[in-house]
Amino acid sequence: MMHEGLDLNDVLEQMRQMKKMGPMKNVLAKMPGVAEQIKDVDIDDRQVDRTAAIILSMTPAERAKPELINPPRKRRIAAGSGMRVEDVNRLLKGYEQMRKLMKRFGKKGVRRRFSGMGMPF
DSSP, X not given: OTTTOOOHHHHHHHHHHHHHTOOHHHHHHTXXXXXXXXXXXXXXXXXXXXXXXXXXXXXXXXXHOGXXXXXXXXXXXXXXXXXXXXXXHHHHHHXXXXXXXXXXXXXXXXXXXXXXXXXXX
């Protein structure tokens, strides 16, 4: 994923893997330092299904290149998934933030790995 980039097919696969692990609250509670923070938080596991429905309403080309998704396509995706255009926009914004984060971590990881080897980055 770091070399090819993150697309919505990857996001869908990650969501499916997380869903297999059980309820989100239980999965998050196993992470160090998170259990105390989410003790009183209500996490809706159906949100994963809603997000998957939006992604599955996209064409393979849209999943591979989300920048193709323009307003008419957003309306079609929203109608196909039974969601609102705002929900599609929220998903695309979250995807873009995740992609930028992965890109940034990827660059830092490369710098750390090669920093002591005389590499220029």
